[in-house]
Amino acid sequence: MNIYEVITKQSQIYDSFYLYDESCILDNTQKLLDSFPGVEFLYSVKCNPNTNVLNCVFGQGFGADAASLGEVLLSCKAGLPKEKIYYSAPGKTLKDIRESIEKSFLIADSIDEIHRIQKVAEEMDIKVKIGLRINPDFTYLTDSGVSSKFGIDEDQAAEFITNSSCDRVRINGIHVHLKSQELDANILAGYHKKMFVLAEKFDKLCGGLEYLNLGSGIGIPYEEGDAPFDLSYLSSSMEKELAGFKTICSDTKVMIEVGRFAVCKSGVYVTKVLDRKVSHGKTYIILKNTMNGFIRPSLAKMVLSYTNELSPKGTEPLFTSRNAFSFITLKEGDEEETVTLVGNLCTSADVIAEDITLPRLEAGDLVVINNAGGYAAVLSPIQFSSQEKPAELFLTAKGDITV
Ligand SMILES: Cc1ncc(COP(=O)(O)O)c(C=O)c1O
Numbered sequence: 001m002n003i004y005e006v007i008t009k010q011s012q013i014y015d016s017f018y019l020y021d022e023s024c025i026l027d028n029t030q031k032l033l034d035s036f037p038g039v040e041f042l043y044s045v046k047c048n049p050n051t052n053v054l055n056c057v058f059g060q061g062f063g064a065d066a067a068s069l070g071e072v073l074l075s076c077k078a079g080l081p082k083e084k085i086y087y088s089a090p091g092k093t094l095k096d097i098r099e100s101i102e103k104s105f106l107i108a109d110s111i112d113e114i115h116r117i118q119k120v121a122e123e124m125d126i127k128v129k130i131g132l133r134i135n136p137d138f139t140y141l142t143d144s145g146v147s148s149k150f151g152i153d154e155d156q157a158a159e160f161i162t163n164s165s166c167d168r169v170r171i172n173g174i175h176v177h178l179k180s181q182e183l184d185a186n187i188l189a190g191y192h193k194k195m196f197v198l199a200e201k202f203d204k205l206c207g208g209l210e211y212l213n214l215g216s217g218i219g220i221p222y223e224e225g226d227a228p229f230d231l232s233y234l235s236s237s238m239e240k241e242l243a244g245f246k247t248i249c250s251d252t253k254v255m256i257e258v259g260r261f262a263v264c265k266s267g268v269y270v271t272k273v274l275d276r277k278v279s280h281g282k283t284y285i286i287l288k289n290t291m292n293g294f295i296r297p298s299l300a301k302m303v304l305s306y307t308n309e310l311s312p313k314g315t316e317p318l319f320t321s322r323n324a325f326s327f328i329t330l331k332e333g334d335e336e337e338t339v340t341l342v343g344n345l346c347t348s349a350d351v352i353a354e355d356i357t358l359p360r361l362e363a364g365d366l367v368v369i370n371n372a373g374g375y376a377a378v379l380s381p382i383q384f385s386s387q388e389k390p391a392e393l394f395l396t397a398k399g400d401i402t403v
Contacts, residue, residue, distance in 0.1 A: 001399065003019075003021065003268075003395075004330055006019065006395060006401070007019060007268070007270050007330070007366065007368060008330060008366070010270070010391075010393055010401065011270060011272060011366050013391075014270075014390070014391045014393075015271075015272045015274075015288045015289075015388070016269075016270065016271045016272060016288040016289040016293045016388075016390040016391075017269075017270050017390050017391040017392065017393055018050075018267055018268070018269055018270075018294075018372060018373075018376065018377050018390060018391070018392045018393065019267065019268050019270060019393045019394075019395060020048070020050065020052065020053055020263070020266050020267045020373055020392070020393070020394050020395065021266045021267070021373075021395045022052075022056050022266075022394060022395060022396050022397045023395075023397045024265055024266035024373075025053065025056050025057060025262060025263055025266045025373075026056065026060065026397060028261060028262050028263070028265065028266070029041070029056075029057055029060040029062065029262050030060065031231060032218075032231075032256075032258065032261065032262070033060065033061070035231045035232065035234070035235040036234075036235060036238055036256065037239075038239075038242050038246075038254065039238065039242070039254050039255065039256055040063065040253055040254070040255045040256075041060075041061070041062045041063070041255065041256055041257070041258065042062060042063045042064060042065040042084075042086060042213070042255055042256070042257035042258075043057040043058070043062040043063070043064060043065060043257070043258065043259065043262055044065040044067070044216065044257050044258060044259030045064050045065065045066055045067065045071040045074060045075060046067045046068075046071065046259065046378065047259025047260060047262075047263055047264075047317075047374040047375055047378075048259070048263050048267070048373060048374045048375075048376070048377070048378065049071065049074055049378065050377070050392050050394070051078070052394035052402055053263060053266075053373075053394070054074065054075070054078045055078055056394075057262055057263070058075075058078050058079065058080055058084075062262075063080060063083075063084030063085060063086065063255075064080055064084060064085045064086065064104075065086055065088065065213075065257035065259075066085055066086065066087045066088070066089075066100075066104060067087075067088065067089040068089055068096070069087075069092075069095070069096040069099055069100050071087075072085055072087050072099075072100045072103055072104045073099075073103070075104075076103050082102065082103055082104055082105070083105075085103065085104035085105065086104065086105050086107055086131070086175070086213065086255075086257075087100050087104040087105065087106050087107060088107035088109065088131070088133050088175050088177075088213075089109065090109040090110070090149060090150060091109070092106075092109070092113060092116070094116055094119070094120060097113075097116055097117055097120045098120050098123075098124075101117070101120055101121070101124070101126075101128060105129070105130070105131060105173070106128070106130045106131070107130065107131035107132065107133050107173070107175045107213075108130050108131070108132050108133065108152070109133050109150065109151060109152070110152060111152060111156060111160055114130070114132075114160070114164075114166055114169060115166065117130055117166075117168075117169055118166040118167075118168045118169055121168035121169060122168055126168070127168050127169070127170065128168065128169055128170070129169075129170050129171075129172040129173075129210070130169050130170070130171060130172070130173075131171070131172065131173030131174060131175050131211065131213070132151070132152055132157050132171055132173075132174055132175070132202075133150060133151035133152065133174075133175045133176065133177075134151050134152060134153075134154055134157050134174050134175070134176050134198065134202070135148045135150060135151035135152060135153050135154065135176075136154045136176055136178075136194070136195075136198055137153075137154045137155070138191075138194050138198075139178060139179075140178060140179055140182065140187050140188070140190070140191050140217075141187065143194075150177070151175075151176070154198070157202075158201075158202075158205055161202075161205045161206060162205065170206075171206050172206065172208070172209060172210040172211070173209055173210050173211035173212065173213065174198070174199060174202050174209065174211075174212055174213065175213035175215065176195060176198070176213070176214065176215050177213075177215025177216055177217075177257070178191070178215065178217070179217055180216055180217065180219070180259075180260070180316040180317070181217075181219040181220070181260070181314060181316050181320060182217045182218070182219045182229075183219040183221070183226060183227065183229055185229055185230040185231070185233040185234040185237075186233065188217045188218065188234055189233065189234055189237035189238075189241075191214075191217065192214060192234075192237065192238060192241055193237075193241055195212070195214050196212075196241050196242075196244070196245045199212040199245065199249060199252065200245070200248055200249065203248070203249050203252065208251070208252075209249060209252045210251070210252065210253060211252060211253040211254075211255060212249075212252050212253070212254050212255065213255045213256075213257060214254065214255065214256050214257075215256070215257060216256065216257050216258050216259065216261075218231075218234075218256075218258055218260075218261045219260070219261075220260050220261055220264055220265060220371075222320050222321060222323075222324035222325070222371055223321055223322070223323045223324060224323070224326070229261070242254060259374055259375070260317075260374045260375065262374075263373040263374045264371055264372075264373045264374035264375070265370075265371065265373060266373040267371075267372040267373025267374070267376060268368050268369060268370055268372050268373075269293065269294040269368070269369040269372035269376060269390070270366055270367075270368050270369075271287040271288050271289060271290060271293065271294075271343075271366070271367050271369070271390075272287065272288045272364065272365070272366055272367075273285055273286070273287060273361045273362060273363050273364060273365045273366070273367065274286045274287060274288055274344055274363060275363055276339075276361065276362065276363065282340060282355075283337060283338065283339045283340065284339070284340050284342055285339045285340070285341050285342070285358075285361050285367075286342055286343070286344055287341060287342065287343055287344065287352075287367055288343070288344060289343065289344070289382075289387060289388070289389075289390050290341070290342070290343030290344075290345075290350055290352045291343050291345050291347070291349065291350040291352075291380075291381070291384075292343065292345055292350075292380055292381055292382050292384050292385070292387055293343075293377075293380055293382070293389075293390040294369060294372055294376050294377070294380055294390075295318075295379050295380045295381060296318065296319070296320075296324070296325065296375065296376065296379065297324075297325045297352040297353070297369060298343070298349060298350055298351055298352050299318055299319055300319055300320075300321075300322065300324060300325070301349075301351050301352065301353075301354070302349055303315075303319045304322060310322070316375075317374075317375035317379065318375075318379065324371060325352075325369050325370060325371055325372075326369070326370050326371075327341060327352070327353055327356065327358065327367055327368075327369060328367070328368040328369075328370070329358055329359050329361060329365065329366065329367055329368070330365075330366050330368065331359040331360070331361065331365060332359070333359055333360075335359060335360045336357050336358065336359055336360065337357070337358070337360050338355050338356065338357050339353075339355075339356065339357075339358055339361070340353065340354045340355060340356075341353040341354075341356070341367065344387070345384060345385060345387070346385060352369075377390065377392055391403065
Protein backbone atom coordinates (compact mmCIF):
# COMPACT_ATOMS: atom_id res chain seq x y z
CA MET A 1 0.00 0.00 0.00
CA ASN A 2 1.48 3.40 -0.85
CA ILE A 3 1.13 6.37 1.47
CA TYR A 4 -1.86 7.80 -0.39
CA GLU A 5 -3.69 4.49 -0.12
CA VAL A 6 -2.96 4.46 3.61
CA ILE A 7 -4.30 8.02 3.92
CA THR A 8 -7.47 7.17 2.00
CA LYS A 9 -8.07 4.13 4.17
CA GLN A 10 -7.58 6.03 7.44
CA SER A 11 -9.83 8.86 6.23
CA GLN A 12 -12.70 6.40 6.39
CA ILE A 13 -12.21 6.44 10.18
CA TYR A 14 -10.89 9.96 10.91
CA ASP A 15 -11.93 13.36 9.55
CA SER A 16 -8.59 14.96 10.43
CA PHE A 17 -5.36 13.25 11.39
CA TYR A 18 -1.58 13.37 11.43
CA LEU A 19 0.25 10.47 9.86
CA TYR A 20 3.88 9.94 10.88
CA ASP A 21 5.98 7.61 8.78
CA GLU A 22 8.48 5.57 10.78
CA SER A 23 10.66 4.73 7.74
CA CYS A 24 11.23 8.42 7.11
CA ILE A 25 12.23 9.06 10.76
CA LEU A 26 14.59 6.09 10.65
CA ASP A 27 16.17 7.42 7.42
CA ASN A 28 16.64 10.94 8.73
CA THR A 29 18.05 9.93 12.10
CA GLN A 30 20.36 7.40 10.42
CA LYS A 31 21.64 10.13 8.06
CA LEU A 32 22.67 12.15 11.10
CA LEU A 33 24.33 9.21 12.83
CA ASP A 34 26.25 8.31 9.67
CA SER A 35 27.30 11.90 8.98
CA PHE A 36 28.67 12.68 12.44
CA PRO A 37 30.60 9.75 13.92
CA GLY A 38 31.93 10.72 17.33
CA VAL A 39 28.95 12.99 18.03
CA GLU A 40 25.99 11.97 20.18
CA PHE A 41 22.47 13.11 19.35
CA LEU A 42 19.63 14.37 21.46
CA TYR A 43 16.08 14.63 20.18
CA SER A 44 14.25 17.87 21.01
CA VAL A 45 11.11 16.34 22.47
CA LYS A 46 9.12 19.57 22.09
CA CYS A 47 9.13 19.10 18.31
CA ASN A 48 6.90 16.05 18.47
CA PRO A 49 6.41 14.16 21.76
CA ASN A 50 4.12 11.51 20.25
CA THR A 51 4.91 8.23 22.05
CA ASN A 52 5.51 6.25 18.86
CA VAL A 53 7.78 8.97 17.54
CA LEU A 54 9.75 9.06 20.80
CA ASN A 55 10.16 5.28 20.81
CA CYS A 56 11.38 5.37 17.23
CA VAL A 57 13.92 8.18 17.72
CA PHE A 58 15.16 6.90 21.10
CA GLY A 59 15.42 3.45 19.53
CA GLN A 60 18.03 4.97 17.21
CA GLY A 61 20.18 5.76 20.25
CA PHE A 62 19.20 9.41 20.59
CA GLY A 63 18.95 10.92 24.05
CA ALA A 64 16.44 13.63 25.01
CA ASP A 65 16.67 17.40 24.89
CA ALA A 66 13.89 18.06 27.40
CA ALA A 67 12.42 21.56 27.70
CA SER A 68 10.17 20.93 30.69
CA LEU A 69 9.65 18.59 33.62
CA GLY A 70 6.88 17.03 31.54
CA GLU A 71 9.37 16.19 28.79
CA VAL A 72 11.82 14.76 31.33
CA LEU A 73 9.05 12.48 32.61
CA LEU A 74 7.98 11.51 29.06
CA SER A 75 11.57 10.60 28.23
CA CYS A 76 11.86 8.50 31.41
CA LYS A 77 8.59 6.79 30.55
CA ALA A 78 9.94 6.01 27.09
CA GLY A 79 12.78 4.16 28.83
CA LEU A 80 15.69 6.62 28.75
CA PRO A 81 18.09 6.53 31.70
CA LYS A 82 19.13 9.74 33.48
CA GLU A 83 22.43 9.80 31.55
CA LYS A 84 20.55 10.41 28.30
CA ILE A 85 18.17 13.16 29.43
CA TYR A 86 19.30 16.80 29.41
CA TYR A 87 16.85 19.30 30.83
CA SER A 88 17.46 22.79 29.48
CA ALA A 89 14.82 25.52 29.66
CA PRO A 90 14.40 28.99 31.13
CA GLY A 91 12.31 29.49 34.25
CA LYS A 92 12.52 26.13 36.02
CA THR A 93 10.63 26.18 39.30
CA LEU A 94 11.78 24.61 42.56
CA LYS A 95 9.23 21.87 41.90
CA ASP A 96 10.68 21.29 38.40
CA ILE A 97 14.16 21.05 39.90
CA ARG A 98 13.14 18.76 42.78
CA GLU A 99 11.30 16.36 40.52
CA SER A 100 13.90 16.21 37.74
CA ILE A 101 17.20 16.43 39.61
CA GLU A 102 17.61 12.68 39.92
CA LYS A 103 16.04 11.83 36.58
CA SER A 104 18.01 14.08 34.23
CA PHE A 105 21.06 16.29 33.85
CA LEU A 106 19.96 19.80 34.65
CA ILE A 107 21.27 22.65 32.56
CA ALA A 108 20.93 25.91 34.45
CA ASP A 109 19.59 28.83 32.47
CA SER A 110 20.49 31.65 34.92
CA ILE A 111 22.67 32.38 37.91
CA ASP A 112 19.55 32.55 40.10
CA GLU A 113 18.63 29.09 38.89
CA ILE A 114 22.02 27.74 39.98
CA HIS A 115 21.22 29.02 43.46
CA ARG A 116 17.82 27.29 43.33
CA ILE A 117 19.55 24.04 42.35
CA GLN A 118 21.99 24.54 45.25
CA LYS A 119 19.01 25.00 47.61
CA VAL A 120 17.35 21.77 46.41
CA ALA A 121 20.66 19.90 46.64
CA GLU A 122 21.06 21.11 50.25
CA GLU A 123 17.50 20.01 51.09
CA MET A 124 18.19 16.59 49.62
CA ASP A 125 21.71 16.47 51.04
CA ILE A 126 23.26 15.63 47.68
CA LYS A 127 25.86 17.05 45.32
CA VAL A 128 24.92 17.51 41.68
CA LYS A 129 26.71 17.96 38.43
CA ILE A 130 24.97 20.52 36.24
CA GLY A 131 25.49 22.11 32.86
CA LEU A 132 25.14 25.79 32.02
CA ARG A 133 23.35 27.19 29.03
CA ILE A 134 25.67 29.91 27.83
CA ASN A 135 24.75 33.01 25.86
CA PRO A 136 28.09 33.35 24.07
CA ASP A 137 29.95 36.42 22.89
CA PHE A 138 29.18 35.52 19.28
CA THR A 139 26.28 34.73 16.99
CA TYR A 140 26.15 32.63 13.83
CA LEU A 141 27.32 35.61 11.79
CA THR A 142 29.15 37.92 14.17
CA ASP A 143 31.88 37.85 16.81
CA SER A 144 29.99 39.77 19.42
CA GLY A 145 27.18 38.66 21.69
CA VAL A 146 23.58 39.81 21.81
CA SER A 147 21.12 40.14 24.64
CA SER A 148 18.96 37.02 25.13
CA LYS A 149 16.41 35.58 27.51
CA PHE A 150 18.18 32.24 27.07
CA GLY A 151 21.21 31.19 29.06
CA ILE A 152 23.84 33.06 31.03
CA ASP A 153 26.05 35.63 29.33
CA GLU A 154 29.49 34.17 28.71
CA ASP A 155 31.32 36.66 30.96
CA GLN A 156 28.83 36.22 33.83
CA ALA A 157 29.15 32.42 33.59
CA ALA A 158 32.95 32.62 33.66
CA GLU A 159 32.83 34.99 36.62
CA PHE A 160 30.39 32.74 38.48
CA ILE A 161 32.50 29.63 37.97
CA THR A 162 35.61 31.41 39.22
CA ASN A 163 33.98 32.78 42.37
CA SER A 164 31.14 30.34 43.06
CA SER A 165 30.09 29.65 46.62
CA CYS A 166 27.59 26.96 45.54
CA ASP A 167 29.36 23.98 47.07
CA ARG A 168 26.60 21.49 46.16
CA VAL A 169 26.87 21.99 42.41
CA ARG A 170 29.71 21.19 40.10
CA ILE A 171 29.55 22.56 36.57
CA ASN A 172 30.46 19.83 34.14
CA GLY A 173 28.92 20.78 30.80
CA ILE A 174 27.87 23.62 28.55
CA HIS A 175 24.97 24.05 26.16
CA VAL A 176 24.35 26.70 23.52
CA HIS A 177 21.48 26.96 21.05
CA LEU A 178 21.25 30.19 19.09
CA LYS A 179 19.00 29.58 16.12
CA SER A 180 16.95 26.94 14.35
CA GLN A 181 16.29 26.29 10.66
CA GLU A 182 19.67 27.29 9.20
CA LEU A 183 19.98 26.03 5.64
CA ASP A 184 23.55 27.19 5.02
CA ALA A 185 25.95 24.45 6.19
CA ASN A 186 28.88 26.85 5.93
CA ILE A 187 27.30 29.16 8.53
CA LEU A 188 26.67 26.26 10.90
CA ALA A 189 30.24 24.99 10.40
CA GLY A 190 31.52 28.46 11.37
CA TYR A 191 29.32 28.40 14.47
CA HIS A 192 30.63 24.96 15.50
CA LYS A 193 34.19 26.23 15.14
CA LYS A 194 33.46 29.06 17.60
CA MET A 195 31.72 26.60 19.92
CA PHE A 196 34.82 24.40 20.18
CA VAL A 197 36.89 27.43 21.18
CA LEU A 198 34.25 28.32 23.78
CA ALA A 199 34.30 24.77 25.12
CA GLU A 200 38.08 24.83 25.54
CA LYS A 201 37.72 28.02 27.58
CA PHE A 202 35.08 26.49 29.86
CA ASP A 203 36.98 23.22 30.08
CA LYS A 204 39.82 25.16 31.71
CA LEU A 205 37.49 27.20 33.92
CA CYS A 206 35.57 24.16 35.18
CA GLY A 207 38.58 21.87 35.54
CA GLY A 208 37.21 19.55 32.84
CA LEU A 209 33.99 19.45 30.84
CA GLU A 210 32.08 16.20 30.57
CA TYR A 211 29.90 17.42 27.73
CA LEU A 212 29.52 20.09 25.12
CA ASN A 213 26.04 20.45 23.65
CA LEU A 214 26.24 22.35 20.36
CA GLY A 215 22.46 22.85 20.17
CA SER A 216 20.57 22.59 16.92
CA GLY A 217 20.48 24.70 13.76
CA ILE A 218 20.25 22.08 11.00
CA GLY A 219 17.43 23.22 8.75
CA ILE A 220 15.15 21.42 6.35
CA PRO A 221 13.75 22.54 2.99
CA TYR A 222 10.16 23.65 3.51
CA GLU A 223 9.51 25.43 0.22
CA GLU A 224 9.92 23.77 -3.15
CA GLY A 225 12.86 26.03 -4.07
CA ASP A 226 14.78 25.53 -0.79
CA ALA A 227 18.10 23.71 -1.27
CA PRO A 228 18.43 20.82 1.18
CA PHE A 229 20.95 21.28 3.97
CA ASP A 230 24.41 20.08 2.88
CA LEU A 231 25.06 17.46 5.55
CA SER A 232 28.22 16.20 3.90
CA TYR A 233 29.80 19.67 4.08
CA LEU A 234 29.02 19.96 7.79
CA SER A 235 30.16 16.40 8.33
CA SER A 236 33.65 17.06 6.85
CA SER A 237 34.04 20.27 8.77
CA MET A 238 32.93 18.54 12.00
CA GLU A 239 35.39 15.70 11.48
CA LYS A 240 38.26 18.18 11.27
CA GLU A 241 37.13 20.37 14.19
CA LEU A 242 36.33 17.41 16.39
CA ALA A 243 39.77 15.88 15.82
CA GLY A 244 41.39 19.15 16.95
CA PHE A 245 39.08 19.52 19.94
CA LYS A 246 39.69 15.95 21.10
CA THR A 247 43.45 16.55 21.32
CA ILE A 248 42.67 19.08 24.06
CA CYS A 249 39.42 17.75 25.58
CA SER A 250 39.69 14.04 24.95
CA ASP A 251 37.03 13.06 27.48
CA THR A 252 34.39 15.65 26.57
CA LYS A 253 31.29 14.19 24.96
CA VAL A 254 30.11 16.29 22.00
CA MET A 255 26.37 16.44 21.35
CA ILE A 256 24.02 17.94 18.78
CA GLU A 257 20.31 18.22 19.47
CA VAL A 258 17.78 18.15 16.65
CA GLY A 259 14.04 18.25 16.34
CA ARG A 260 12.85 19.12 12.87
CA PHE A 261 15.54 17.31 10.88
CA ALA A 262 14.56 14.04 12.53
CA VAL A 263 10.81 14.24 12.18
CA CYS A 264 9.28 17.17 10.26
CA LYS A 265 9.39 15.53 6.84
CA SER A 266 7.97 12.30 8.22
CA GLY A 267 4.53 13.74 8.83
CA VAL A 268 1.52 14.85 6.85
CA TYR A 269 -1.66 16.42 8.12
CA VAL A 270 -4.84 15.19 6.50
CA THR A 271 -8.06 17.14 6.62
CA LYS A 272 -11.43 16.44 5.08
CA VAL A 273 -13.64 18.79 3.07
CA LEU A 274 -16.75 19.44 5.16
CA ASP A 275 -18.54 21.89 2.91
CA ARG A 276 -18.19 24.26 -0.04
CA LYS A 277 -19.87 27.54 -0.87
CA VAL A 278 -19.63 30.49 -3.21
CA SER A 279 -19.84 33.98 -1.75
CA HIS A 280 -19.66 37.13 -3.91
CA GLY A 281 -17.93 35.13 -6.61
CA LYS A 282 -15.31 33.47 -4.34
CA THR A 283 -15.37 29.71 -3.76
CA TYR A 284 -14.67 28.57 -0.21
CA ILE A 285 -13.70 25.02 0.68
CA ILE A 286 -14.41 24.43 4.36
CA LEU A 287 -12.06 21.92 5.94
CA LYS A 288 -11.99 20.08 9.26
CA ASN A 289 -9.58 21.43 11.94
CA THR A 290 -7.17 23.64 10.05
CA MET A 291 -6.15 26.49 12.38
CA ASN A 292 -6.96 24.40 15.43
CA GLY A 293 -5.52 21.12 14.06
CA PHE A 294 -2.35 22.41 12.33
CA ILE A 295 -1.98 26.11 13.02
CA ARG A 296 1.15 26.91 11.02
CA PRO A 297 -0.37 27.32 7.52
CA SER A 298 -2.99 29.77 8.84
CA LEU A 299 -0.40 31.60 10.97
CA ALA A 300 1.69 32.07 7.83
CA LYS A 301 -1.31 33.66 6.09
CA MET A 302 -1.78 35.93 9.08
CA VAL A 303 1.89 37.02 9.21
CA LEU A 304 1.86 37.74 5.47
CA SER A 305 -1.28 39.82 5.78
CA TYR A 306 0.63 42.30 7.98
CA THR A 307 3.56 42.91 5.65
CA ASN A 308 4.43 43.65 2.05
CA GLU A 309 7.79 41.90 2.39
CA LEU A 310 8.21 39.01 0.01
CA SER A 311 10.27 36.96 2.49
CA PRO A 312 9.55 38.10 6.03
CA LYS A 313 11.97 36.87 8.68
CA GLY A 314 11.05 33.49 10.19
CA THR A 315 9.93 33.18 13.81
CA GLU A 316 10.48 29.53 14.59
CA PRO A 317 8.69 27.36 15.26
CA LEU A 318 5.55 29.35 14.45
CA PHE A 319 6.38 30.94 11.11
CA THR A 320 8.99 29.74 8.63
CA SER A 321 8.31 31.27 5.24
CA ARG A 322 5.67 32.23 2.67
CA ASN A 323 5.11 28.82 1.07
CA ALA A 324 6.34 26.43 3.73
CA PHE A 325 3.42 24.06 3.21
CA SER A 326 1.94 22.42 0.14
CA PHE A 327 -1.70 21.45 -0.25
CA ILE A 328 -2.17 18.18 -2.05
CA THR A 329 -5.49 16.68 -3.09
CA LEU A 330 -5.86 13.04 -3.95
CA LYS A 331 -8.19 13.84 -6.82
CA GLU A 332 -7.45 13.21 -10.43
CA GLY A 333 -9.26 14.65 -13.41
CA ASP A 334 -9.34 17.75 -15.55
CA GLU A 335 -11.78 19.86 -13.64
CA GLU A 336 -9.90 22.56 -11.72
CA GLU A 337 -11.07 25.69 -9.94
CA THR A 338 -9.72 28.62 -7.95
CA VAL A 339 -10.59 28.24 -4.29
CA THR A 340 -9.88 29.58 -0.82
CA LEU A 341 -9.18 26.93 1.81
CA VAL A 342 -10.62 27.74 5.21
CA GLY A 343 -11.31 25.83 8.41
CA ASN A 344 -14.39 25.22 10.49
CA LEU A 345 -13.44 27.53 13.39
CA CYS A 346 -15.50 30.61 14.12
CA THR A 347 -12.75 33.07 13.25
CA SER A 348 -11.99 34.67 9.92
CA ALA A 349 -8.28 34.08 10.64
CA ASP A 350 -8.83 30.39 9.90
CA VAL A 351 -7.61 30.57 6.29
CA ILE A 352 -4.82 28.35 5.00
CA ALA A 353 -4.69 29.24 1.31
CA GLU A 354 -6.26 31.93 -0.79
CA ASP A 355 -7.17 31.79 -4.47
CA ILE A 356 -5.25 28.64 -5.30
CA THR A 357 -6.01 26.33 -8.17
CA LEU A 358 -6.94 22.80 -7.20
CA PRO A 359 -8.99 19.95 -8.63
CA ARG A 360 -12.68 20.48 -7.83
CA LEU A 361 -13.30 19.39 -4.24
CA GLU A 362 -16.55 18.14 -2.75
CA ALA A 363 -17.52 17.29 0.83
CA GLY A 364 -15.67 14.14 1.87
CA ASP A 365 -12.59 14.79 -0.31
CA LEU A 366 -9.18 15.13 1.32
CA VAL A 367 -6.51 17.83 1.49
CA VAL A 368 -3.07 16.69 2.60
CA ILE A 369 -0.54 19.16 4.03
CA ASN A 370 3.17 18.29 4.10
CA ASN A 371 5.96 19.16 6.58
CA ALA A 372 3.67 18.23 9.47
CA GLY A 373 5.84 15.83 11.46
CA GLY A 374 7.19 18.46 13.87
CA TYR A 375 6.01 21.71 15.49
CA ALA A 376 2.56 20.75 14.27
CA ALA A 377 0.17 18.86 16.57
CA VAL A 378 1.93 20.39 19.60
CA LEU A 379 1.39 23.98 18.53
CA SER A 380 -2.25 23.90 17.61
CA PRO A 381 -4.92 25.57 19.79
CA ILE A 382 -7.23 22.60 19.86
CA GLN A 383 -9.16 23.81 22.91
CA PHE A 384 -10.74 26.66 20.95
CA SER A 385 -14.46 25.95 20.50
CA SER A 386 -14.18 22.42 21.87
CA GLN A 387 -13.65 20.77 18.50
CA GLU A 388 -12.81 17.13 18.07
CA LYS A 389 -9.03 16.61 18.21
CA PRO A 390 -7.16 15.31 15.13
CA ALA A 391 -5.88 11.75 15.55
CA GLU A 392 -2.14 11.05 15.51
CA LEU A 393 -1.37 7.89 13.56
CA PHE A 394 1.96 6.16 13.16
CA LEU A 395 2.78 4.11 10.10
CA THR A 396 5.35 1.53 11.18
CA ALA A 397 8.20 0.46 8.91
CA LYS A 398 6.34 -2.84 8.55
CA GLY A 399 3.27 -1.03 7.22
CA ASP A 400 1.00 -1.27 10.29
CA ILE A 401 -0.90 1.66 11.74
CA THR A 402 -0.49 2.39 15.45
CA VAL A 403 -2.55 5.02 17.22
C1 LIG B 1 17.27 24.75 22.89
C2 LIG B 1 16.76 24.13 21.65
N1 LIG B 1 17.40 23.07 21.16
C3 LIG B 1 16.96 22.44 20.04
C4 LIG B 1 15.84 22.88 19.37
C5 LIG B 1 15.38 22.12 18.16
O1 LIG B 1 15.50 22.86 17.01
P1 LIG B 1 15.19 22.18 15.61
O2 LIG B 1 13.85 21.58 15.68
O3 LIG B 1 15.27 23.30 14.66
O4 LIG B 1 16.22 21.13 15.36
C6 LIG B 1 15.16 24.00 19.84
C7 LIG B 1 13.97 24.50 19.15
O5 LIG B 1 13.29 25.39 19.53
C8 LIG B 1 15.61 24.63 21.02
O6 LIG B 1 14.98 25.70 21.53
